[in-house]
Amino acid sequence: MRAAVLSIGDELLIGQVVNTNAAWIGGKLTEIGIRVIRQLTVGDDPVLIREAVGSLWTAGEVLISTGGLGPTHDDRTVEALAEYFGWHLELNAEWVARMRAFFTSRGRPMPENNLKQALLPREGELIPNELGTAPGIWFEREGRILIVLPGVPYEMQAMMEAFVLPRLRTRHRGTRLRMRTLLTAGIGESALAERIGELSPWLCRGLEVAYLPGPLGVRVRITARGEDEEALNRAIEELEAYIRTRAGRYIYGTDEETLPAVVGRLLAEQNRTIAVAESCTGGLLLDRITDIPGSSRYLLGGVVAYANEAKVALLGIEAESIARYGAVSQPVACQMAEGVRQRFGAQIGISTTGIAGPTGGSPEKPVGLVWIGLSTPEGTRARRFLFEQDRRRNKERAVQAALFWLWRYLVGLESEEEASLPAKEA
């Protein structure tokens, strides 16, 4: 089964609202094995809506539209669909009663223009909306299904979960789909693809692999399609295991995991505590760590030492080191990591110092240069990275690099890694 998704609303075209509905529906259909082949967005104009339905109706077996079911004059979806499909619209007495009850329960009379929302096609079936006044429509013709839903995300989602998805699940036989995303850091897209190498034997077996690069790392997405769920899961596991033999040292997690969550779980499991000294990342590393519920179990705290005097007074950095090597230097990164570890009485100290930009760079120390320090019971060391021109991105990449180093330390890969430094390292 293939599906198209139609989003209706001027607010989407002018960029006032980001279309999260199409993504949400895409995710849900994908989960039950229905393949989304197209997402189209048009404005609240009956001519354009008819045209859009015309182009999508025969594209797959399912068409889901959202939006344009409100009570005001600019909501034209049902009118446009009625013209396209030759529907007979009638006032649905049952829904009028439901709407009146809806308003009564909120202590106000129903405005007359809401009646419009009860105008429904004799040819279709009503999809109840427990959270609002716009009902949905389920309509079938010649083996194809049209599903009409409101655009308010929580109403649409509730109707999908309660009515649409269960019914589609019983209709849809055949191909299922399983996905797994492997999350990597510390290696670029091309280098990762080279390391993983030729995958054609796997691709022949109906598996797909996509590399999705982002500023914080490359995600590798494996997709399997087929009828036997067991077999799909097995195929994905085998390919994942193979990719891990090739590039496991870069894979910190899967699917919805995040590096701060993975690192946090390891710290909690290993009963370790951490403290953080930030300069160029300015609090972002601490922010990411504290986004994880329960992070107070392992994070004791940290210092953002922007001014050099603060580095000296709060972290015990030697003023002489700053004068001699500069604040952005290996010795200062080491002293920061060690200093914060001692001040907070933590087992691990981690530090960042660099030139975030946009100004403050020099030929020797350009914008994007960052030293990261790690202090553990085994000793203190620092590594040099060279990121880019953008201030925010420098902060984010430095934080990711610091967390990735911490991950490697916690899983025992750190020493091995020294031999094959991540490509982005200077």
Added chain:
Amino acid sequence: MRAAVLSIGDELLIGQVVNTNAAWIGGKLTEIGIRVIRQLTVGDDPVLIREAVGSLWTAGEVLISTGGLGPTHDDRTVEALAEYFGWHLELNAEWVARMRAFFTSRGRPMPENNLKQALLPREGELIPNELGTAPGIWFEREGRILIVLPGVPYEMQAMMEAFVLPRLRTRHRGTRLRMRTLLTAGIGESALAERIGELSPWLCRGLEVAYLPGPLGVRVRITARGEDEEALNRAIEELEAYIRTRAGRYIYGTDEETLPAVVGRLLAEQNRTIAVAESCTGGLLLDRITDIPGSSRYLLGGVVAYANEAKVALLGIEAESIARYGAVSQPVACQMAEGVRQRFGAQIGISTTGIAGPTGGSPEKPVGLVWIGLSTPEGTRARRFLFEQDRRRNKERAVQAALFWLWRYLVGLESEEEASLPAKEA
């Protein structure tokens, strides 16, 4: 001029990534008066891409596509477009040189598969990409314009701003559109609308006003349409001035400004320095402040004191106060603000302590309770806020409240404001 936007990528169809690109492009085109009539999303499949281009190419005068320009085998956009338009693809020597320089500056060799990204149509013009290896393409035929851009948002946005939008602006004549957004904090949507009052005289003159509520405050957007740019600007300025007479004490900025940037400018102008002590916001307040270039002029630094021992050791909080009132309390918020001000030798100290959630709440101190402290030469005080259940949103709203208080202090509105505390305050 009318435009269609084509987004290319399987990750969009399966809902792994929300399509923010189409919204961003829609907003930018709308601003320069180009009407977006359709947004279409298809997967990385050359047949479907060709089909999509076929359906969009004649729909308007401009077609912008994003995505599918990467170096790997699943990036098929250029290949599909070349077939559709009959392009002759050639290795662009200039771009190969740029890519090699890009990699060299990062200290690594260019992987061979990146060469694919320099395969460009003889018939088109290259749109430079300063932030990545995928160039864009500008192509015209029979009065229509095709613009091909990468899908990585920051690369796409930079190329739009630097190359595409300026050029489209010179091409497009006719109705112009001007917008101004007034940014408020510390007041809810209904209270703000009541305060601003009746606007119908302005709306009759063709101006539109929209209230856009969000977790960090309500934005008020003024829109004017017409052909005379001078008249549009004047109309907007008059309405803005009127709204400011009604609700100016809540308006901290306009358009793309942010509260950290506005506060930072005031601190710099007034030659003041600040230090920050965070507990529940866990580094986010420092992160926001340090996102502003040049923040080292006024931010001396800060402490994230998660553990109570850290509050005592690094900020000089009295252990007795913590034992007696709890870490989330007025006395501790005050001591944190004062302590960090003294330790860093700053003129202003600001602090947060609260229950971020999801656990750790009690009937007396529920999740979402936050005390914010402000220490200035005039004295030290703290205020109590009650936010919500979500951890991240609590952090964000607490940071916004802290910065908004600081803004009111810096513009001399603080004492006036005491009489009309923001609605969300407990």
